[in-house]
Amino acid sequence: MSEQLKFIVEELNKDPFKKNFNLITFDSLEPMQLLQILNDVLAEIDPKQAIDIREEMPEQTIKRMCALLRMLKYKSLGSLSDVSSFRQGLVTGSKPVVHPVLHWLLQRIPELKKRAYLARFLVKLEVPAEFLQDDVITDTYNQYEDLVESFKTYHKQCEQLRTSGFSTAEIRRDISAMEDEKDQLIKRVERLKKRVESVPNHLRMLEQARRLRVEKERQESLTQQKQEQKNQLFQAEQRLQRLQQQLKDLRQAAANANPESLMKRLEEEMKINSYMVSEKLPKELEGMGRTVQYLQKVASEPALGQDDLQELRDKIKEADFQINQLIEKKMMRNDPMDDKLTLYRQQASIIVRKKESKAEELQEAREELAAAERELRQRSSQPKGSDGEEVVRGDELKRLVVKIRSKRTVWQKKRQEMSELKAEYGVLQRTEEILKQRHETIQQKLQTVEAEKGISGYSTTQEELERVSAIKSELDEKKGRTLDDMSEMVKALNSMIVEKKSALAPIIKELRSLRQRCQDLSVEYEEKKKQYERCAAGLESNRSKLNQEVKALREETEQEENRYHYINCMSEIVEMQIQRATEEMKAYVSSDPLERKKTFRDLYLKNISEQELLGKKLREKQKMVRENHAANMEQMKMWLDLEQLMECKKQCFIRAQSQTSIGRVIQEGGEDRLIL
Template sequence: MSTILKYVVEQLNKEPYRRNYNLISFDALEPLQLLQVLNDVLSEVNPQHKLDIREETPDATAMRMLSELRVLKYKPTVEPATFRQGLVAGNKPVVYSILEWLFQKMPELKKRAYLARFLVKIEVPGEILAEDAVMDTYSQYEAQVDAFMELHRTSESLKTSGFSTTEIKKDISQMEDEKDQLAKRIERLKKKVETVPNYEHMMSIARNFRKEQEREASLAQQRQEQKNQLHHAEQRLQRMKQQLKDLKQSTVGVSADDLVKKLDEENKVNAYMCEEKLPKDLETLRKACQDLERVVNEPAMGQGDLEEIQTQIKAVNSEVNALIEKRMMSNDPKDDKLSLFRQQASIIARKKEGRADGLHEAKEELVQAKQELVEKRESAKNLEGEEVLKGDDFKRYVNKLRGKSTDYKRKRQELAELRAELGVLSRTEEILKQRDEQIQHRLSKLEAKKGVAGYHDTQEELEKVSTIKSELDDVKGRTLEDMSHLVQKLNTSIASKKANLAPIIKELRPLRQQAQEMQVVYDDKKTAYDTKAAGLESNRSKLEQEVRAYREECSQEESRYHYLHCMLQMVEMQNQRVASEMKAYTSADQMEKKKAFRDQYTRKLQEQENLGKVSFFPHFRLENI
């Protein structure tokens, strides 16, 4: 909210408002004054809103502003009901957001308000619109609105086109003259060529020849495009190969332990960032936001409030200083030892935070560098397949560019001189034309005075007609000669092509018949092959299913065999232990008999019973003693 308030105050202090507000004075405005400021800004967008809001009711002011904001397509950030209530009451967050939006889009909103005066249609009730006269008038009104839209669109396109009307008119008149001359010349040529024998046939041949030339040009262009695409694909392949080579080189000499250590380090860094660094930053930002919101939500403070706050700050500072002195007086050696470790821990924590910040900045720089690399590669791709120069080649290229820059500056200077000379010559031409008009006017007066009016104009027209006739005769002669040579070339080429194709056609006829016979045989063989293949495929699928079932059965039997084998070994071990126990128990040797589990367990039970008797009845032993 503070940034919005600062931006609004800066804009209001500029032209054409010049309010000389500061943050405190603007924040201290009453709701009515704040609505007046909003109304003044709206009047800058649409002059129809230029008035004092004290002269109208609050409801009328709110309705007028809401209708204007709806026309300007303002989208509130809160609910519509809350927005309307805040606008009527002059709520600061609502008004501040509207002012920020208006200042950010002022040129666009001025244009939209201007167009809304003519494009927002008048709402006419249906019962009134049912009348014929009203309906006709409303249709004319809609037609006028559509015409205004078209004219405005045309005007905007012309404003951004960069052409002047005088140049366009001159070009149009010149093109019309050229069109008339071409039409007349085409008519004369048609009349002259129509007398030539085989006129239609020759014209069709010439037309076909022109089409073939255009087709040849298009094929050449397609071929060039395909070459360019192939060149780009080869370059991309080279880049991919280089990337693959770099990746292979980066992994040379690196063992699995090194990769695991690197991953462990990255994991520790990420864990520190996620568990310690980022939560602290988030908590700091939350506290800052809470402090700012608390400051913004508090009412505007005066000089007395500021003095009271300064007094409180001084009192708290004195208390802090007293507590520090008291702590220094009652300093404990144990606390001193702990303070050393605390200082070391705080230094290490600060170092870790500094390294984490450096890591974050390095990652951002790496991402930015990667983006720049991608942009540079994309720009290098758009250089029409040119290679990126390095070393001496780049120096030579720079020197070449410098030479071209010098030539460009010299030619630009020459062009400026030529343009200046063109201006002088055009002015001289205008002066000469004016003098020529004056002389022509005097000459016409003299001719009228002598009784031969129009003699000079008639003579000039006759000279122009004779010159044009001679030029047309030359053009017609050249055109007929070119057409005759073209027809002769075409006939010769057609005859030569027919002669060359005649033996090939003779050889091709029996081959076509043979090909038809082979096609019939091929179709028969293909049908038989497809039938056989379908049958074999069905048999193969059945056999695969059977094999799959047998394999599953075998795997189940194998697992059951291994399980039973293990159980059998366990039973054999148990039998061996039982046999050894029976052997030791039935043996006559006392040492061997003591190794039996039964005797061992019996002996241990007896020892435990004796121990229990001793621990629970010690006085019996004393009396017996």
């Protein structure tokens, strides 16, 4: 318990609370102050709880805190007895109830903040079944459920992005590296443009190069499509193998099984399902129904005062006493027939418990099997490569390449710094060795001189004496200062005591009379306080009943207003539909051809005819593409041959240029020789 209090005090003294408590001051807090601290911690988790509990009624405070703790899945809110005792402890501000709650909350504030944030969007509104019969309300509720599901997916994506490891600094480094590469590429393009401008027919060659690049990109897209189709084919083959294996297993099971074994298996499954439906699930539903009824009863009751709590405690004691008396009477009676049946009753209860545990294990095994099947389907639906590994997409590959490049530059810098530090370390190490050698030589010379003079060891003893004398002088100074300070402090304390005594003498005389008056006033205060509490409890119960009636009437008026608005909207929609139908009939019956053309029937017929013509044209185009497919493929082959021919011409041109430049150099060298 002391460790728990210590942890609570340490956490409350930190940010964002900054309470400046110690163990004594925290343990001596009043119940209202302790509840206010609990409310402050809850407000840190959920900002909606930032309320001064002195301005709020006690039952509203307890209801709000219990609702939030239940939403945060506090462990002590389990059974009905725990809930009632917990509510009573919160009402009175009991330390054994509030301290564990504070300890549990302060241990996991970030996790609870996230849970409270998600609860605002994921806790669904409960709509009664009679309202869901309305189509508009049903559509709105379905839209609300779709929005909740979309929020779940977006939140998961956001968490994945946060934990993916891509920080803003890395992205900025990647962007700077890409910008540098872009500048380098622009410079290279400019250099290549200057070099190409001197070549004859460079525009035509650039056009051919552009076409070649387009064809290469098309070829890459075709290869990518081919790879995707291979992956799809591989997945289909895997699925076919899996289905064939399942079919083989089913056939083997059918071949090895006979009608008797199949009937036996079906009977066992039917017994298990009938037990789950007729015994286990009804018991669970009944228990949950009792829990809900008790909670509704507790929520509808007004807040209890001290007198009501004392009355309930007396009733509980009386009921416990009656139970003990009945148990004693039963033990004194001790019917031997009952003793014979106890053994069978114990065996029956053991069998029932075993049956329930096995049913729970069966339910858990079924859930695990369903989860494993879902995971298997999800794994099998993921795209795989030819060697069974996951396929890396283009964007991920580019991101990995950029990341590796940036890490390589950082590695090179660190490696250079490391080599510089190693060189500097070698220099410093050599300097240290040289200085040590010099020091040793100087010490040896000093020792020889001392030995010659007959005072060997003089330098070491001199250093030791100087050090000891310095320490002694420091200690003497400290002793002198402490003695002077102590004497001055004693004088000051004596003078202060005399002054305080002389000043407190008249105040003590007045205090004696005031103490007696305080005792009289405290007795009167206790009587008035009891009267006030009784009156406040009665008024509070009446006010809670009136609040409930007002709330019920407001809900009824809101329902009627919603129904009124819904009926008005439906009537307007029906009127618009009737008006549209009458206009359509008038236009259809009218003798004016322009009016007839405006009817929806003619418009739809016109659209149908246009779509039929479009479909006919598309079918003709498809037929033409199928007929010209072979010719287009042959033309593509010719383009590939043309590409090879252009590459050969390019190589020949480069070789011719190199030969002409070599000949020119040889010719210039010959002319120089002739001049010489």
